[in-house]
Amino acid sequence: MPQRPSPYPPAQAARQALADRLREIRLDAGLTAVALATAAGWDRTRVSKIEHGVRAATPEVIRIWCRACAAEERVEDLLAELRTAEGVYVEWKRTQRAGLRRLQIAKVPLYERTGHLRVYASQVIPGMLQTRGYAAALLTSITERFGTPDDVAQAVEARLARQRVMRAPGHTYTFVLEEAVLYYGHGGPAAMREQLDRLLDVVGMPRVAVLVIPMNADRARQWVLETFILYDADRVDVELLSAEVAVTTPTEVARYEAAFTDLGAIAVRDEEARALIARARDSLG
Incomplete structure (x- = not known):
């Protein structure tokens, strides 16, 4: 056939x-x-x-x-x-047809069985770190762009509820953010200030590492990529404008692991990361 x-x-x-x-x-x-x-x-x-x-x-x-x-x-x-x-190619429009709340819930089992979640964010603050105002603004934008059913309020609650996994024992998290993400506005200055304050709090959390790649970092080692999420060494979700690519081939997953390592190597952490986040927060006045 x-x-x-x-x-x-x-x-x-x-x-x-x-x-x-x-x-x-x-x-x-x-x-x-x-x-x-x-x-x-x-x-x-x-x-x-x-x-x-x-x-x-x-x-x-x-x-x-x-x-x-x-x-x-x-x-x-x-x-x-x-x-x-x-x-490999899951069309966003198809997956969002029943609304955004279902998407938030569908990933919970995957988060729960992942020991080490690694996220590289080049466009928005990762969902596991988002505040209510930021998440609402972002999900509203998605709903309007793709014309999905408007269940933003329920989707926001589901996204925030999903963050409880971060408080459960047996999980570690590494987030690598491009510094530019700290300046991309969603929800207006008040929502962004709240979001950046949340990031400052997360930097000191146990079992969580927040790294920031400065805008003037030497990119010879690794250029800017699409946002992707590593679930242990089993799977990578790559987020595109119109679709999500799920990668499970071991050799391909290993490439993303290597890229994540290289991105982390040009990032700063701890007090240096806090300083970059605080500078973005201060820029809001």
Whole structure:
């Protein structure tokens, strides 16, 4: 059955990347497409169709492919990559169709089972640190932009309730914020002052690290990226304008872990971070 093309280029790219990986494994094994098809017991054209994205790879195909190429050690990585390709691009409009409150609640189990949550924020204050006024302004903006059902009041309460996970034992948190985020206004000066006061309080909390990347930091090590959230070493959610990308392939998750480490290395913490937050707060008058 032909593979249905994805309407979203990133999703199609993820599927093609998996097909390319399978082709590399075949070439490394020194097999022609026909030889691999024969070893797998397939029609002679099936390998070519999979490698060119005409047919979709399945878990069974991946296992047979790797066995024929004596590359069984690659199976788990490829299966994780397949899961990512199948669910890589979640359209915000579709997920927000039932309102924003459901989105806040849906992530609670994920937060609860994550031991070390790491967030890199390049656009807004992370949801786990937001105050009521800031969250209300931000969620109102999202509702108006995407035309979702207006359940902002309920969504704000759900977002604030979700923050209780931070007080539960067994969890640690590392937030790396671009300094510019401290100046992006949401809700007006009063809401921003309250939000920045909240950040100043969080800097001293146990099991929580708040780092700020100064605007004049040397970016040779790592440039500005989209906001992303690391759930232990299991999953990364990358937030785009129109969609959320969920990454679960171990090698790709490792890349985000490395990027997070590099971003943290050019950030300041403790009193230096407090000084940058206080300066942004003071700029509001």
